[in-house]
Amino acid sequence: MAFDAGSGAATDDDLLAMYAAGDRAAARVLTGRLLPRVLAYAARLLGGDRAEAEDVAQEAMLRLWRMAPGWRPGEAKVSTWLYRVVTNLCTDRRRGAQRRAQPMGDDLPDAPDGAPGAEVRMVEEARAAALDAALAALPDRQREAVVLRHIEGLSNPEIAEVMGVGVEAVESLTARGKRALAAALAPRRDALGYAEG
Amino acid sequence: MTDELEGFFAAARAAGPAPSEALMARVLADADAAQPRVAGPVPVSVEVPLWRRWLAALSGAVGGGAMVTGLASAVVAGVFIGYAGPVTSDWLAGAVSGGADVPMMAASDLFLGEG
Numbered sequence: 001m002a003f004d005a006g007s008g009a010a011t012d013d014d015l016l017a018m019y020a021a022g023d024r025a026a027a028r029v030l031t032g033r034l035l036p037r038v039l040a041y042a043a044r045l046l047g048g049d050r051a052e053a054e055d056v057a058q059e060a061m062l063r064l065w066r067m068a069p070g071w072r073p074g075e076a077k078v079s080t081w082l083y084r085v086v087t088n089l090c091t092d093r094r095r096g097a098q099r100r101a102q103p104m105g106d107d108l109p110d111a112p113d114g115a116p117g118a119e120v121r122m123v124e125e126a127r128a129a130a131l132d133a134a135l136a137a138l139p140d141r142q143r144e145a146v147v148l149r150h151i152e153g154l155s156n157p158e159i160a161e162v163m164g165v166g167v168e169a170v171e172s173l174t175a176r177g178k179r180a181l182a183a184a185l186a187p188r189r190d191a192l193g194y195a196e197g
Numbered sequence: 198m199t200d201e202l203e204g205f206f207a208a209a210r211a212a213g214p215a216p217s218e219a220l221m222a223r224v225l226a227d228a229d230a231a232q233p234r235v236a237g238p239v240p241v242s243v244e245v246p247l248w249r250r251w252l253a254a255l256s257g258a259v260g261g262g263a264m265v266t267g268l269a270s271a272v273v274a275g276v277f278i279g280y281a282g283p284v285t286s287d288w289l290a291g292a293v294s295g296g297a298d299v300p301m302m303a304a305s306d307l308f309l310g311e312g
Contacts, residue, residue: 019228022235027228035224040213054220061224065231128212131205150206182202189201 012078020068045090142177
């Protein structure tokens, strides 16, 4: 999902220009809008390491603040720029770290307590956790492409800009990543609320 | 499986770690530190005449503008007295009576008193 504001609200470009002009409230609005997505994206690229993801998210936002005076509205999207920074920061972190794939553990939620709302919520949480575990097992570039396309909601040209590759490469990475995810998640279909057939 | 994958993706979009208050605070502190400072109005340099600077210095030395006014009045009075001569009783009498002589008590009156 793109997180530029809809009609009637200030765009990310507007808010960044206001921040550069000395408007402190603009920083708070931008942070509230961008930080959750930046943190979630970083966490998925770093295999769920929350502490590392927070460091990356803070560093990415800091680079945004420093870049603000030189930002030229209309040339690119603030969100795309930010995703690119996070992608590169995570790549740097992974190069020096020995990353272990998160095991697709047996930590399925307990049997639901019978309340319809609770059961639905627990199934959703289990699916999200299973997907995150499967994503962590993908090659880095496939994971980046799949997360940007199907969770963050970027278009293929935007993903190409973030990853520094061509659109065809993005399509190939996304397709291969989804095939790997489907294969990893298929054995757990029943446990995750999908009926046979 | 494509539809089922979409179900997983939808669950992931709804989930995800929310930033802690501490992380929000650190990011906002970074924003504040990095924010360009907008310059205020630039003071216009005004050339103050020498006599005004001297007067301001004197005013500060003697205790303010009232003191300067008093001193100025004293100076003017002194200059006047210097030109007009000392103040005499004739001058004072003339000032009171409009110029007519006003006899003071005569010496003979002293002998006409009771005795």
